[in-house]
Amino acid sequence: MIKLLISTMLISFSVLAQTPQYPEEEWLTSTPEEQGFNTQKLDVAFQFAFSEKEPHRTDTLLVIRNGKLIKEQYSDGAQAETLHRIWSCTKSFVGALFGITINKRLLTLDTTIASYYPEIDKRVTVENMLMMSSGLDWNEGYEGNPLRSQVIRMLYTDGYKDMATFVSRRNQIYRPGTHFQYSSGETNLLMGFLRDVVGNEKYENYPWVELFDPLKIKNVTWQRDQKGTYIGSSYLFMRARDFAKLGYLYLHQGKWKETQLIEPDYIKKSIQPNPAFLNTKMEGEWNRHSYGMHWWLNVDLSEKNETRIYPDVPNDAYFALGHHGQTLAVIPSLNLIIVRYGSDKKQNIDRNKLVSLITQSVEKN
Amino acid sequence: MKKSFLLLMLLPFLQGCFPKVISSFYSREYCSCRFIENRDDQYCHWYASNFIPVFSREIDEKNKKITSSSLGFTTSASFINSKVGCQIIE
Numbered sequence: 001m002i003k004l005l006i007s008t009m010l011i012s013f014s015v016l017a018q019t020p021q022y023p024e025e026e027w028l029t030s031t032p033e034e035q036g037f038n039t040q041k042l043d044v045a046f047q048f049a050f051s052e053k054e055p056h057r058t059d060t061l062l063v064i065r066n067g068k069l070i071k072e073q074y075s076d077g078a079q080a081e082t083l084h085r086i087w088s089c090t091k092s093f094v095g096a097l098f099g100i101t102i103n104k105r106l107l108t109l110d111t112t113i114a115s116y117y118p119e120i121d122k123r124v125t126v127e128n129m130l131m132m133s134s135g136l137d138w139n140e141g142y143e144g145n146p147l148r149s150q151v152i153r154m155l156y157t158d159g160y161k162d163m164a165t166f167v168s169r170r171n172q173i174y175r176p177g178t179h180f181q182y183s184s185g186e187t188n189l190l191m192g193f194l195r196d197v198v199g200n201e202k203y204e205n206y207p208w209v210e211l212f213d214p215l216k217i218k219n220v221t222w223q224r225d226q227k228g229t230y231i232g233s234s235y236l237f238m239r240a241r242d243f244a245k246l247g248y249l250y251l252h253q254g255k256w257k258e259t260q261l262i263e264p265d266y267i268k269k270s271i272q273p274n275p276a277f278l279n280t281k282m283e284g285e286w287n288r289h290s291y292g293m294h295w296w297l298n299v300d301l302s303e304k305n306e307t308r309i310y311p312d313v314p315n316d317a318y319f320a321l322g323h324h325g326q327t328l329a330v331i332p333s334l335n336l337i338i339v340r341y342g343s344d345k346k347q348n349i350d351r352n353k354l355v356s357l358i359t360q361s362v363e364k365n
Numbered sequence: 366m367k368k369s370f371l372l373l374m375l376l377p378f379l380q381g382c383f384p385k386v387i388s389s390f391y392s393r394e395y396c397s398c399r400f401i402e403n404r405d406d407q408y409c410h411w412y413a414s415n416f417i418p419v420f421s422r423e424i425d426e427k428n429k430k431i432t433s434s435s436l437g438f439t440t441s442a443s444f445i446n447s448k449v450g451c452q453i454i455e
Contacts (some may be wrong), residue, residue: 077404084402156389160396160453221450235400238452343412 017301020069022248022257025216030068036364037070045357046073049340049349056325056349060341061085062240063358065334069241069250074345082220082342083237087322090222090236093211095270095294096246098130098193099254099262100210109269113189116196117168118364124176126193129186130293132278135174136167138183142323151184155234161226163233164192178282180291184233188225188295205226214256215249217242224256234323238249240339246320247330247337251296271318278303285309296321312356326350334362335354384436389453391419391433392442396451400429400444430454
């Protein structure tokens with residue numbers, strides 16, 4: 001009897017030890033030492049991030065390991081409660097919302113966009129758009145190439161009133177699913193499409209009801225265009241602590257506490273290189289910057305004879321990346337999440353150096 | 366500086382509404398910085414400025430509205446509420 005009791009207790013402890021501890025509104029906290037970090041090495045990473053001698057300008061850095069917040073630092077007017085712009089990292093939230101909507105059986109990856117946007121080639125699917133491979137003509141340039149940039153026209157001039165319609169009128173120049181072209185337009189078209197799928201009334205609060213509320217993300221701003229479409233490409237503002245929760249959701253295969261918000265198969269597909277990316281020869285380092293479904297990856301690309309983009313970072317890492325150096329890094333092999341916010345107007349932070357300084361400061365499991 | 370000068374020289378020959386982007390960008394990004402992120406004016410002005418400057422700006426702190434002008438275009442952006450944030454309004 002005693003043996004049975006002891007073995008039951010041991011099993012319970014073992015299950016408890018494996019069950020992830022999910023945050024409520026705030027994360028559980030711990031020390032770097034308790035979570036296996038070499039504190040001195042971790043300090044070096046933070047010094048690098050916030051150094052005024054570097055060309056980047058970090059204002060937020062936060063590290064979570066084993067479900068616990070172990071270190072965070074803010075500067076330059078940012079604070080823990082600051083709703084910081086995350087620019088293109090917003091796209092990964094759109095990826096999550098589509099995962100949720102598919103899980104609710106409201107659409108599939110094979111659903112065609114033309115059902116609501118008849119101007120679009122009838123072959124273009126949700127999956128094509130999530131993989132940035134619709135084949136629509138697009139130039140994604142910001143300050144570096146403002147005159148030819150469609151993203152600037154969409155956000156600030158010709159297209160800002162109704163971004164999805166602006167994108168839907170672009171020319172089809174590749175067969176859908178064959179050519180990778182990173183496009184903020186595709187994400188905004190997806191968000192316009194989502195409204196048609198769920199209906200105007202539900203769309204109003206859809207990101208809150210389906211994603212932010214379950215994750216207990218209380219204070220968040222998501223800008224819309226004048227038609228009311230969420231600007232999925234760029235305009236989500238949130239605390240770093242809340243942004244990390246998206247990483248935790250993906251780290252746990254789409255499960256949040258007892259609820260499977262997103263199917264594991266969708267998560268798996270989101271974080272493996274997509275076929276169009278593998279088929280497309282990109283310029284320079286972009287050829288190594290592999291992409292899944294609204295997430296950036298760090299895999300070695302034997303298909304392209306290329307090594308991974310961040311050579312000193314584990315190859316299972318995946319990222320939400322945004323303008324001016326915004327970064328969410330998820331590293332499953334280390335049960336590690338990193339959020340870095342900044343305003344790198346001169347030169348983006350060396351992500352390989354920053355992330356590897358943190359991953360290499362992990363010394364124990 | 367070179368880039369800025371070159372663009373200024375080229376502007377009379379540019380078609381479309383590219384010059385409008387300066388005031389649109391400034392107004393939207395300043396509004397977001399000031400009224401969503403709650404940063405100070407100095408930081409937000411730096412953040413929203415590009416290589417072509419805005420020539421005038423008017424900030425209505427009470428109504429959370431910013432109007433800026435550059436290259437003959439004027440654009441306003443206004444803070445709607447904490448959920449929706451800022452929108453370009455004209």
